[in-house]
Amino acid sequence: MDFSKLNGLIPAVIQDGATREVLMVGFMNQAALDKTVETGFATFFSRTRNTLWTKGETSGNRLQVDRILVDCDDDTLLLMVTRLGDGNVCHTGERTCFFRSFEASGGYRESGANSPQS
Amino acid sequence: MDFSKLNGLIPAVIQDGATREVLMVGFMNQAALDKTVETGFATFFSRTRNTLWTKGETSGNRLQVDRILVDCDDDTLLLMVTRLGDGNVCHTGERTCFFRSFEASGGYRESGANSPQS
Numbered sequence: 001m002d003f004s005k006l007n008g009l010i011p012a013v014i015q016d017g018a019t020r021e022v023l024m025v026g027f028m029n030q031a032a033l034d035k036t037v038e039t040g041f042a043t044f045f046s047r048t049r050n051t052l053w054t055k056g057e058t059s060g061n062r063l064q065v066d067r068i069l070v071d072c073d074d075d076t077l078l079l080m081v082t083r084l085g086d087g088n089v090c091h092t093g094e095r096t097c098f099f100r101s102f103e104a105s106g107g108y109r110e111s112g113a114n115s116p117q118s
Numbered sequence: 119m120d121f122s123k124l125n126g127l128i129p130a131v132i133q134d135g136a137t138r139e140v141l142m143v144g145f146m147n148q149a150a151l152d153k154t155v156e157t158g159f160a161t162f163f164s165r166t167r168n169t170l171w172t173k174g175e176t177s178g179n180r181l182q183v184d185r186i187l188v189d190c191d192d193d194t195l196l197l198m199v200t201r202l203g204d205g206n207v208c209h210t211g212e213r214t215c216f217f218r219s220f221e222a223s224g225g226y227r228e229s230g231a232n233s234p235q236s
Binding site: 101107 | 131190217223
């Protein structure tokens with residue numbers, strides 16, 4: 001893997017292997033990737049806390065890694081997972097971190113005539 | 119959106135809205151996001167060429183953005199798209215950039231006993 005483009009990190013997209021929902025995106029350094037492969041549970045590098053964290057280590061909502069795919073230029077991973085625990089991946093209690101539309105997030109105050117939603 | 123965590127960039131996951139395949143991950147700055155919303159076609163910031171690029175601008179395989187979702191902490195986007203042209207998103211001619219397993223990419227030479235694939 002090419003960790004050079006983001007100062008030692010690569011994005012890892014987490015997708016539910018059964019429903020195909022995209023659940024979250026985290027970042028991995030080499031150690032996080034190693035731990036993910038060794039344990040079979042998705043482990044990331046926290047940019048804010050500057051440490052490894054295994055998703056669900058406190059909540060029990062771990063992500064069992066069933067398959068890892070690599071993109072064409074070796075700088076991004078796609079992890080197909082099974083959700084454990086109550087299956088809610090987001091720290092807000094939602095099933096996925098992507099639970100808001102761009103508009104609802106306040107991204108733009110008004111939709112333009114040519115916006116993707118028109 | 120919070121562009122501060124990656125020096126002005128956020129990752130954007132591209133997912134086929136029909137098949138739910140994850141097709142690629144690109145990076146957007148504010149200008150790329152603005153252009154994506156204005157035109158309705160996925161536009162990224164190229165880290166290697168230091169410029170905006172609209173996916174498919176030369177190949178014709180543009181990505182029509184049907185829906186944009188925002189993650190819980192406003193630092194990642196998920197774009198649900200319709201593939202135009204021949205529908206092959208990867209520059210290698212593959213349908214998706216994630217066409218190799220981690221093992222096939224040479225990520226690790228041998229699978230350990232506790233690897234996710236065991």
